[in-house]
Every structure is written in C-alpha cells, then in structure tokens.
Amino acid sequence: MPPKVDLNKCDGCQAQDEPLCEQVCPGNLMTLGENAKAYCRELRDCWDCMSCTKVCPKGAIDTRVPYQLGYHGASLTPMMGTNSVTWTCVDLNGNVERFRVKTRGRYGE
Amino acid sequence: MAYQPPKDPQEIPVEEVSCGLLIIGGGNAGCFAAVEARKLSPEMDIVIMEKAHISRSGATAAGMDAINTYIPPGKTPEDLVRWSRSQVGGGPIREDLALTNAQELNQAVDDLEDWGLPIVRDDEGNIKYRGGWDISIRGEALKPIMAEKAIETGARVYNRVVATNLLMDGEKCVGAMGFGLRDGKFYVFRAKATIVATGGACGLYKSYTADSTTSHHQTWMCPFNVGTGYAMGIRQGAEMTSMEQRWVATRTKDFCGPVDTISVGYRSAMINGRGEKILEKHYAHLGGDKAPRYIRANAPMDEWLAGRGPTFVDTTHLSDEEAKELKIDYLCERPSFVLFLASRNHDVTKEPIEIYGSDPYIVGGHTQSGYWVDVERMTTIPGLFAAGETAGGNPNKFVGGCAAEGKLATRGALKYMQAVTLPPLDQARMKAQIEAEKARVFSPLMKGAEFDGVSPVEMEERMQRLMDEYAGGTSQFYRTNEERLDYALRHLAMLKSQIGLLHAGDLHGLMLAHEVIDRLDVAEVLCHHLKHRRETRWPGWQTRSDFPEADPALDCFVETVRDPLTGEIKSFTRPYEQVVPGDRFKPTLDGKF
Numbered sequence: 001m002p003p004k005v006d007l008n009k010c011d012g013c014q015a016q017d018e019p020l021c022e023q024v025c026p027g028n029l030m031t032l033g034e035n036a037k038a039y040c041r042e043l044r045d046c047w048d049c050m051s052c053t054k055v056c057p058k059g060a061i062d063t064r065v066p067y068q069l070g071y072h073g074a075s076l077t078p079m080m081g082t083n084s085v086t087w088t089c090v091d092l093n094g095n096v097e098r099f100r101v102k103t104r105g106r107y108g109e
Numbered sequence: 110m111a112y113q114p115p116k117d118p119q120e121i122p123v124e125e126v127s128c129g130l131l132i133i134g135g136g137n138a139g140c141f142a143a144v145e146a147r148k149l150s151p152e153m154d155i156v157i158m159e160k161a162h163i164s165r166s167g168a169t170a171a172g173m174d175a176i177n178t179y180i181p182p183g184k185t186p187e188d189l190v191r192w193s194r195s196q197v198g199g200g201p202i203r204e205d206l207a208l209t210n211a212q213e214l215n216q217a218v219d220d221l222e223d224w225g226l227p228i229v230r231d232d233e234g235n236i237k238y239r240g241g242w243d244i245s246i247r248g249e250a251l252k253p254i255m256a257e258k259a260i261e262t263g264a265r266v267y268n269r270v271v272a273t274n275l276l277m278d279g280e281k282c283v284g285a286m287g288f289g290l291r292d293g294k295f296y297v298f299r300a301k302a303t304i305v306a307t308g309g310a311c312g313l314y315k316s317y318t319a320d321s322t323t324s325h326h327q328t329w330m331c332p333f334n335v336g337t338g339y340a341m342g343i344r345q346g347a348e349m350t351s352m353e354q355r356w357v358a359t360r361t362k363d364f365c366g367p368v369d370t371i372s373v374g375y376r377s378a379m380i381n382g383r384g385e386k387i388l389e390k391h392y393a394h395l396g397g398d399k400a401p402r403y404i405r406a407n408a409p410m411d412e413w414l415a416g417r418g419p420t421f422v423d424t425t426h427l428s429d430e431e432a433k434e435l436k437i438d439y440l441c442e443r444p445s446f447v448l449f450l451a452s453r454n455h456d457v458t459k460e461p462i463e464i465y466g467s468d469p470y471i472v473g474g475h476t477q478s479g480y481w482v483d484v485e486r487m488t489t490i491p492g493l494f495a496a497g498e499t500a501g502g503n504p505n506k507f508v509g510g511c512a513a514e515g516k517l518a519t520r521g522a523l524k525y526m527q528a529v530t531l532p533p534l535d536q537a538r539m540k541a542q543i544e545a546e547k548a549r550v551f552s553p554l555m556k557g558a559e560f561d562g563v564s565p566v567e568m569e570e571r572m573q574r575l576m577d578e579y580a581g582g583t584s585q586f587y588r589t590n591e592e593r594l595d596y597a598l599r600h601l602a603m604l605k606s607q608i609g610l611l612h613a614g615d616l617h618g619l620m621l622a623h624e625v626i627d628r629l630d631v632a633e634v635l636c637h638h639l640k641h642r643r644e645t646r647w648p649g650w651q652t653r654s655d656f657p658e659a660d661p662a663l664d665c666f667v668e669t670v671r672d673p674l675t676g677e678i679k680s681f682t683r684p685y686e687q688v689v690p691g692d693r694f695k696p697t698l699d700g701k702f
C-alpha cells in the first residue's frame with residue numbers, strides 16, 4: 001500500500017541530515033529524489049505500516065491501497081499529537097469518520 | 110549524486126567496533142535486552158546493530174493493539190505453560206523455557222506500562238482482559254517507547270547496519286559483521302557475548318496477494334524480517350529446532366491483517382459461505398472456539414477446500430460504537446486495514462469481514478521454530494544467545510514473552526562473558542575471515558554495469574513460488590509430501606548455485622540480494638525439517654499428505670545441523686520432557702477447555 005508524496009507539500013525536510021520519512025521506514029524505502037522531494041523507491045515492497053505518513057511534519061504523504069485490492073478514492077489521514085493521534089477516514093462515498101486515540105500515558109488519565 | 114559502487118574490495122572502508130554485549134536487531138526483544146544489560150551492569154558497553162531505525166523497526170513498527178499474554182490474578186506461570194502447550198496440540202514444547210519465560214512475563218509488561226504504554230483498564234482501574242490471557246493496549250507508540258528506553262541506556266546504536274554473518278573465533282561466536290546501508294562501510298563488531306534478536310522469517314513463501322497486484326509485501330509479518338538471524342547461525346552449524354512448525358494464521362482476506370482483534374476481541378465467530386459457525390460445526394470435539402491454534406488457523410482454508418468458502422468473521426452483531434472500537438484497535442496495530450475497509454465501502458455492522466489463510470512464516474515467538482537454546486538462552490554456538498522470534502522451542506511468546514526473553518538472554522550473556530577475553534582482530538585467521546566476508550558481502554555490487562546476471566527480485570520470486578507450490582504454501586492448502594520436498598530441495602540447490610549471478614546497483618539492492626541469500630538458507634533447512642516429520646502433527650502448520658496421521662514415534666523435537674564446511678544438513682530428534690504436570694492436551698489442570 002504505497003505512500004504517495006504530494007510534491008507541493010513535501011519540503012524534503014530541509015534542515016534534517018536525513019528526511020524523517022527516510023529515517024523511519026522499516027524497509028528503507030523512502031528516499032529523496034533529484035528534485036529534493038521524497039519518494040518510495042519500490043512501491044511493491046511497501047508494508048503499508050504508515051510510519052512515513054505519521055512522521056511527516058508536512059502531511060505530505062498519503063497512503064494508498066493498491067487498486068487491485070481496494071477501490072480508488074478512500075483516504076486515511078493521521079494528525080499526530082504529543083500523547084494521541086487523530087485519524088480521519090473517508091470512504092468512497094465521502095463519509096467521514098474521526099478517531100482520537102491515546103498513544104502514550106496511563107489509560108484513563 | 111548517483112551512487113558509485115566500489116570496484117575493488119580494498120576501496121571499501123572498514124569500521125571495527127569492540128564491545129561487551131552486542132545485540133543484533135533492536136526490535137522488541139533487542140530493546141529489552143539492552144535495558145536489562147544496563148540495569149545489571151552500569152559499566153557494560155552495549156552495542157545495538159539494527160538494519161532499520163530502532164524507532165520504527167520490525168514486527169511492532171506499525172503499533173500493536175494487544176499484548177497476547179499477561180498472567181491474570183489467580184493464575185500462575187504453570188497455568189500459562191499448560192495453555193501454551195495445549196495451543197500447539199500438546200507440544201512437544203520446551204517447558205523449561207516456557208516456564209522461565211512465564212515467570213518473567215508480567216514484569217516485562219509492567220515495565221512497558223511504566224514507560225508510558227497505555228494499557229486499557231476498566232473504570233475501577235483493573236486491566237481489561239480481551240480473552241483468557243490477552244489484554245488490550247493502545248500501542249501505536251509501542252516501538253518508539255521501547256526504542257527510547259534502549260537509547261537511554263547509553264547503548265551505541267548503529268541504525269541501518271545490516272548483519273550478514275557471525276564473527277567466529279573457532280567454535281565460539283565473538284560478534285558479527287555486516288554493512289552500512291547509508292555509508293557503504295563494512296562493519297566488524299567484536300563482542301564478548303552476542304544476542305541475536307532479528308525477528309522471524311517472512312517471505313520464504315509467496316503471498317497470494319502478490320499475484321496480479323502491485324503489492325508484494327501484503328504480508329502479516331514484517332516483510333523486512335527475512336530470517337537473517339537464523340541464516341547466520343545455520344551457516345555456522347548452529348542446531349535449529351522445530352522449523353517445520355510453521356506459523357500459518359487466519360488473516361483478513363486481500364489484506365493480511367490480524368484476526369484475533371475481531372474474533373477474540375469482539376466475539377465474532379468464524380462462519381463459512383453457508384453461514385455455519387465453522388468451529389462449532391466442525392471442530393466441537395477439539396474445543397470449538399477454544400480449539401488449538403493450528404486448528405483455528407487452518408479451519409477457514411479447510412472450508413474453502415471442502416467447497417464451503419468464502420469464509421468470514423461475523424461482525425454483523427456489532428453496534429456502531431463497537432465497530433468504531435474495533436477500528437480503533439486496528440488503528441493502533443495495522444492502521445491501513447481501516448483504509449482498506451473504507452476503500453471497499455465496507456460497513457462491518459452490515460457485512461462480515463472476509464478471512465483466509467496467510468502465507469507461512471517462521472516465527473519462534475508464535476510457533477516454536479528457531480535456535481535450540483539452553484535455559485540461559487545460549488544457542489549451541491558458545492557466545493551466541495537468542496531471544497524473541499529467533500529462539501525456538503517455546504511458542505506463544507508474542508510481545509510480552511519476546512520482551513521477557515530479551516531480559517533472560519541478557520542475563521545468560523552477562524554470566525557467560527565473565528570468562529571471556531576478546532581475540533585480537535589482527536590474528537591471521539581473524540583477518541582471513543573478515544576479508545572473506547567482506548568480499549562475499551559486496552560481491553553483488555561489484556559486477557559492473559554490463560554484467561548479465563540475476564536480480565534479487567527475480568531470485569526471490571522464483572524461491573517464493575517454489576516454496577508455495579512444493580513446500581506447502583497457501584495455494585496448496587499448506588500440504589506437501591516427500592516428492593514435492595525433494596523437488597523443492599533440488600531447485601533450492603540450483604538457486605543457491607546461482608547466487609554468484611546476483612547483482613545490485615546500490616546499497617538498497619545489496620540488502621535485497623542478501624535477503625534472498627539468507628532466505629534460501631532458511632528455506633533449505635525448513636524443507637529438511639518438513640521431510641523428517643513423516644506424519645501430520647499440526648495440520649496447516651505442518652501437513653504431510655503422504656502421512657496424514659500423527660505418529661506417536663515422532664512425539665519429539667525435530668532438529669537439524671548444517672555442516673559449515675560441506676553444507677550437508679543432518680536431521681535428528683530430541684526427546685520431549687514434561688516439566689509442568691497435567692494433561693498435555695488440555696489448557697487447564699481440571700481438564701476443562
């Protein structure tokens with residue numbers, strides 16, 4: 001389920017030694033192209049773990065379901081907070097679902 | 110600037126690193142191993158060698174929604190061993206390992222909560238059980254939390270360094286070697302003791318979702334864990350156990366996601382195309398919903414084979430609120446599954462979720478394939494310890510058990526290293542070993558642009574299709590027989606004879622080349638294990654169509670050792686020893702399911 005990088009949003013993580021998406025990808029798949037924008041070097045090898053999508057400070061990465069497995073047009077977008085993440089999911093009919101999920105700290109506190 | 114591969118091994122920079130404890134693989138077990146080492150020894154010089162980046166690597170990279178084992182009040186470590194033993198059809202399992210692990214388990218999980226992992230609790234503050242032994246967590250950040258603690262120890266972490274082989278001093282392991290994915294260096298780590306914690310082996314078999322899709326890694330296990338940890342030991346003659354007990358699991362169809370989340374967490378029965386409850390209807394005599402894991406795992410595929418597919422977990426009884434909770438669980442563990450549902454406009458309260466069998470994995474944290482270890486977690490190679498998915502004999506470890514085993518392996522390693530002094534690297538035989546490994550590792554990069562060879566992907570796909578069709582993959586409903594295994598071994602040998610044709614244009618390609626080389630070594634050993642077990646003990650995990658019944662004479666462990674000089678693989682058995690009393694086939698002392 002390959003990541004698709006929005007070239008208008010990605011700034012190549014300018015100040016970093018290594019862009020954040022490249023740092024976290026467990027499969028070493030994200031890297032910078034000659035245009036200084038990120039891309040996934042082997043779409044077929046992506047595990048769809050969404051680590052790159054979650055870490056991108058610019059919200060530039062959209063996770064896509066390969067068409068052969070899921071139809072075109074749905075989206076799932078994380079917004080990372082300090083101790084939680086808010087996910088927005090949109091299905092093919094445009095129905096929106098939102099989920100706020102704790103990521104750190106004692107449950108219930 | 111485009112990457113320029115080296116032309117000569119002499120051009121490759123070498124970095125030598127010496128330490129007390131080397132941890133290969135900074136995953137779940139590896140991070141706990143580092144924390145334990147610091148706790149026991151403020152002076153210990155700890156090094157972690159990690160192929161990815163420890164903040165998001167391995168099985169837990171995407172997060173986790175449960176910890177599958179945590180001993181509830183009123184139950185004992187012995188009870189956990191009984192349950193675990195029954196899940197694998199009475200074993201045989203290594204009860205010495207299972208028991209020591211169970212004794213350590215809850216503390217490891219408590220550590221995680223102290224470190225900031227949210228464990229779901231009820232209004233009174235009690236931990237909420239999902240099933241008999243598993244608890245729910247909000248584990249999106251499980252991996253970064255473990256990584257931060259490992260980094261806090263002051264361990265030197267070498268991210269993006271891929272281990273390729275052990276460093277040996279005669280029969281003893283004294284570290285490991287590998288290459289830097291970013292800097293192209295050759296690394297030599299010299300250590301008094303080494304823990305191999307590289308996770309399991311994914312991608313030995315073809316995943317059915319790879320057919321006619323652009324998605325080659327639609328697998329449940331992390332596809333970047335390829336079994337290098339096993340392969341490194343196999344090449345040095347380490348004894349491997351129970352490799353034939355493959356992990357085949359029921360997974361969501363067309364998107365290989367976990368199913369326990371739905372079936373256990375939301376009491377959703379598995380049903381077939383006719384709407385029959387599969388386990389109740391066909392497996393009541395084996396415990397129904399509580400049947401051993403391999404029965405449950407194999408049931409949907411048996412339904413397909415019997416012409417009663419497709420198969421589902423029935424979620425149509427869920428309320429909207431429960432459906433939302435279910436999606437939250439997935440967002441914590443396999444978030445893209447929620448996207449997958451949306452991409453099919455799938456309302457789980459109206460339509461059940463389709464399930465199917467996964468491709469087979471070698472994962473000693475789930476089933477029990479891996480290194481034969483002693484109770485200190487030392488492998489048969491002195492100085493080399495194993496923890497987590499790499500350590501065999503002890504199934505059903507999962508997150509908590511792999512963490513606990515990381516600690517146990519560290520304790521063993523620290524005891525062992527008291528009597529060890531490191532061999533100097535300038536000894537002639539050390540030098541020769543290092544030079545030979547450097548040449549082997551970089552050879553796919555030095556073929557030149559005109560080279561007419563084989564790409565890692567071509568070789569990998571050939572191997573995966575071979576294993577799928579001949580060594581009991583999904584397309585064959587996990588069945589194999591003597592003739593097919595012989596065929597698989599013949600072709601694995603041909604593939605191995607063509608390793609010299611592998612070529613890579615950059616360091617990422619070099620990693621892919623070594624991934625297929627390592628998988629071939631594991632696949633070959635696996636076929637020998639499958640050959641030795643001339644019976645069917647765990648249908649699905651291990652099914653021999655030529656020997657469909659269990660043979661009482663094989664109620665023992667199947668082992669292999671590969672001769673490091675000749676490459677010949679010998680298989681033999683070891684006896685089972687019952688340590689924890691009770692009926693082996695029942696999960697509880699009173700015999701109730």
Ligand SMILES: Cc1cc2nc3c(=O)[nH]c(=O)nc-3n(C[C@H](O)[C@H](O)[C@H](O)COP(=O)(O)OP(=O)(O)OC[C@H]3O[C@@H](n4cnc5c(N)ncnc54)[C@H](O)[C@@H]3O)c2cc1C
Binds near residue numbers: 136168338507
């Ligand atoms: C999708 C999924 C869901 C799961 N759900 C649950 C659950 O709900 N509850 C539960 O208890 N368990 C669950 N598990 C199981 C659990 O995550 C694993 O059993 C456990 O985390 C494995 O720990 P490990 O340390 O052995 O391996 P890992 O955590 O995978 O660590 C292996 C490490 O070794 C590194 N590595 C690999 N090769 C090399 C090399 N050549 N050189 C250097 N480093 C290398 C990897 O990058 C990785 O960091 C799940 C697993 C998966 C995949």
Ligand code: SF4
Binds near residue numbers: 009010019037038059
């Ligand atoms: S993390 Fe985001 S902004 Fe940074 S390089 Fe990657 S896609 Fe671009």
Ligand code: SF4
Binds near residue numbers: 024051
């Ligand atoms: S989704 Fe995961 S595997 Fe795929 S490119 Fe992003 S970080 Fe890598």
